[in-house]
Amino acid sequence: MWSQICAEAREAIAQEPLLGALIHAGLLHHGNLQSALAYRFAMKLSSGEMSAQLLREIADSAYASRPELVLAAEADLRAVYERDPATHRLMQPFLFFKGFQALQAYRIGHWLWTEGRRDMAYFVQMRCSEAFGVDIHPAARVGKGVMMDHAHSIVIGETAVVGDNVSMLHSVTLGGTGKADGDRHPKIGNGVLIGAGAKVLGNITVGRCSRIAAGSVVLSDVPPCKTVAGVPAKIMGDAGCTDPAFAMDHLINVTGMDEDEG
Numbered sequence: 001m002w003s004q005i006c007a008e009a010r011e012a013i014a015q016e017p018l019l020g021a022l023i024h025a026g027l028l029h030h031g032n033l034q035s036a037l038a039y040r041f042a043m044k045l046s047s048g049e050m051s052a053q054l055l056r057e058i059a060d061s062a063y064a065s066r067p068e069l070v071l072a073a074e075a076d077l078r079a080v081y082e083r084d085p086a087t088h089r090l091m092q093p094f095l096f097f098k099g100f101q102a103l104q105a106y107r108i109g110h111w112l113w114t115e116g117r118r119d120m121a122y123f124v125q126m127r128c129s130e131a132f133g134v135d136i137h138p139a140a141r142v143g144k145g146v147m148m149d150h151a152h153s154i155v156i157g158e159t160a161v162v163g164d165n166v167s168m169l170h171s172v173t174l175g176g177t178g179k180a181d182g183d184r185h186p187k188i189g190n191g192v193l194i195g196a197g198a199k200v201l202g203n204i205t206v207g208r209c210s211r212i213a214a215g216s217v218v219l220s221d222v223p224p225c226k227t228v229a230g231v232p233a234k235i236m237g238d239a240g241c242t243d244p245a246f247a248m249d250h251l252i253n254v255t256g257m258d259e260d261e262g
Contacts (some may be wrong), residue, residue, distance in 0.1 A: 001024075005091050021246070026039065035199070080092075099148035103136075105132070108124060109121045112124060140159070148169075149167060167193050169194065169195055171195075177219075192212070200215045236252055
């Protein structure tokens with residue numbers, strides 16, 4: 001993957017020399033994906049309150065301590081490349097797509113949280129929200145191979161769990177239903193597709209390979225391999241395919257609904 005990204009970077013510079021400095025600094029200056037990820041994290045989240053050098057040291061420590069963070073980044077990058085028709089190069093999400101960048105920032109924040117460095121984890125969450133418009137609590141658990149398309153205004157709460165190979169679009173909320181403490185956020189199974197603007201609220205479970213239609217408000221458990229839509233969301237039928245998060249098909253075939261689900 002790293003060799004392909006570097007080849008794409010050189011091609012991009014040949015096509016648009018004005019981006020040469022950015023692409024060299026962000027990609028070609030580094031010997032591997034881990035180093036480039038740490039640099040990008042530092043550049044995007046640095047501010048007058050926290051220098052890029054300090055953030056780079058945090059990211060380097062995270063990747064050295066947890067090599068699986070790099071593997072998760074590779075899976076996330078591949079997910080965007082394979083599922084987003086607007087993505088034509090692996091380097092695009094890495095350099096330009098805030099969904100991918102915000103997810104990698106969350107992963108470092110989550111590492112800080114598990115290391116007991118909670119105030120620093122909150123700082124990363126704050127800067128991620130400010131820089132990308134994506135607010136993921138560092139205690140949330142997010143699997144690998146996740147795509148957050150466009151990503152603007154995505155909110156994921158403290159006790160939420162997101163499985164592997166999930167796709168979600170902008171303005172998705174995985175939130176609570178009140179001010180009660182404890183386990184209060186959704187659990188999203190592997191391979192789920194969540195449409196734009198959908199709200200999944202409360203300590204509920206969305207079964208694997210299900211679809212949540214755009215704009216839906218989900219307040220109760222969703223069985224595996226089903227499509228739900230509406231306010232509040234109701235089961236509209238089967239998911240329509242075995243891997244909705246990969247297919248990215250948001251259309252609902254109303255005529256195919258079961259009679260008892262209509």
